[in-house]
Amino acid sequence: MDLPQELIDTIVDILHDDGPSLKSCSLAARTFVISARKHIFKKIEILSSSDTSQRFYELLCSSPHIAPLVEDLCIASVLEKFPVTCAYLDPSGDYMSGRALSLILPLLTELKRISIIENGDVSQTCVEFSRSWNKMELPLQSALANVFSSPRLEAVHLCGFVLESPCHLLSLFSKAAALKEMSLSRLYFTQRKGRHELWPASQLWRPKLQSLLLNYFNSADLCQYFVNPQIDLTHVRRLTLATVFPEQREKMVLATSLRHSGGVEHLGLCVAYNFETYISDLSPDLFTTNLRSIHFFSHSMVKLLGIFVKTCPHDSRLKYVTLDNFTDTLRQTKVPELYTAIDATVAHLPALKTIEMRWIVDEPSATPTPWEADVHTAFSSLMRRGILRITKFQWQGSLYPLGWE
Incomplete structure (x- = not known):
């Protein structure tokens, strides 16, 4: 007995996070294929410990209808052996040095979310275990920059990178008008001179963030770069900060409540290990109207x-x-x-x-x-x-x- 396509779509939608069931549905009948495929390829993970990127590129070439289905891409690297001494990680020889990834990214025309997590499962959080942006091959740099500036991008998670400066970091996302969620962790900068320069007043920073996470216990204090008239934080409703500087934390919270927006609704604070040194009190300014x-x-x-x-x-x-x-x-x-x-x-x-x-x-x-x-x-x-x-x-x-x- 044939089932209405609307009912089939509803059944498959209920199973959206059940991978094995979705694969079984896609093999059950042709009427299930389109709905199941949409969920199967919605999120893709590329891991450094496998040849995922090359195999996925070959799949996209043989089945071009799959690329527009990908909305969420996670690229994760985990180091198995740590270098004894190095300025920062040289990507030569690993998954990000190959051509596949730089060829995959331009094909994902409907990408809305991207996570790039370097060395994500270890507790080493110093610069020596982070990846240098400038040491990546130019085609990959260009492909990632295009994704970051895409008007379709809604969420980004960047963890474990070394960049030139905070302005370089902000410039990567300056054109992403649809960007609503940003998570930045373990980011380091090579330029010492001019590190405290703000985003230029003559340049527009288009994102209207609704969720922002900044973790910089062991890296740069990014708050001072986001508390900027050129960067609109008044749409932020979920704010998560890991900092040892209470005054920066309070400035960030206040920046979200300007123009009578009411401020954040969900606030996360990671307090430094030396509790008595860094927090003897909490500012009443943290408790905004919307919290x-x-x-x-x-x-x-x-x-x-x-x-x-x-x-x-x-x-x-x-x-x-x-x-x-x-x-x-x-x-x-x-x-x-x-x-x-x-x-x-x-x-x-x-x-x-x-x-x-x-x-x-x-x-x-x-x-x-x-x-x-x-x-x-x-x-x-x-x-x-x-x-x-x-x-x-x-x-x-x-x-x-x-x-x-």
């Missing part, structure tokens, strides 16, 4: 929570607070008066629905751990009111567990 959730990562979870509840305005419309932690530091913060103060202050934040404490563990276990018992005892009032939630998740080996490579 609905805030996500902290810190080694001093309870101290940070105490500072948060003290600083958060009572008329704030903030609903959700998440705190991530590497280790069991609650036992090192046994200050009953701090627990009492947190309990009492939370009562004056009527919009607040949930405080989630997330501990990173080597292996999740159903058996309650000592720190869970400590939390229940320390914050019994919050537990009874259903405000406090305890979560533990497995350590993945990334330096920043929030996904901030």
Whole structure:
């Protein structure tokens, strides 16, 4: 019995993230092929540990109807052996030095999202383990620059690169008028002179970002380049910052709330390891009109929570607070008066629905751990009111567990 094509399309759409089922559907009947193919090729991953790029290029040449289906491309490289000494990684001999990738990119005419992650699964975050943009072959540089400046590009994730300057970085995306999401991690710059020059006032920077992630604990402080009248941040609703400079963090948040836009709705802050040095207080300016959730990562979870509840305005419309932690530091913060103060202050934040404490563990276990018992005892009032939630998740080996490579 024949099924209406609309029903077939609906069935396949439900299976959009189930690869094996999509492949089975594409083999079931011709009526399934077009819908299944659309999802199968929507996202493509090219890994350095295989000949993916060459095989994918051959597929695109033999089946040109596939290229327009690709909307999301991820290019990931993982080093198996680290060089003892080097200025920065020389790509000669690896997947980015071949011709295939530079030939693939121009074929992907409908590309909307691109991620290029260098050395993404290791904790080495210094310049020696990053890729030099200028050492890539010119055809690949040109192909990537064309993708970055495409008026169709909506999202970009760039991690582990060495570029000439922040202005060089910004110039790569200056024409991407549709760009809404940007994630920049572990970026380094070779030019020392003029590093603090802003984006030229005479040049237009077209993106109207809605989501921005900047991680520069071990690289450049990029905030000072984004806080610029030529760069419009008033559309940003999701902002994630890993910085040791509180004043830069606050400038970024304020820049999103200019022109009465209300500011960010979801704010992520990664606090430096030396908590007492870099954060003795949180600025009330962080709590913009639109802020609905805030996500902290810190080694001093309870101290940070105490500072948060003290600083958060009572008329704030903030609903959700998440705190991530590497280790069991609650036992090192046994200050009953701090627990009492947190309990009492939370009562004056009527919009607040949930405080989630997330501990990173080597292996999740159903058996309650000592720190869970400590939390229940320390914050019994919050537990009874259903405000406090305890979560533990497995350590993945990334330096920043929030996904901030």
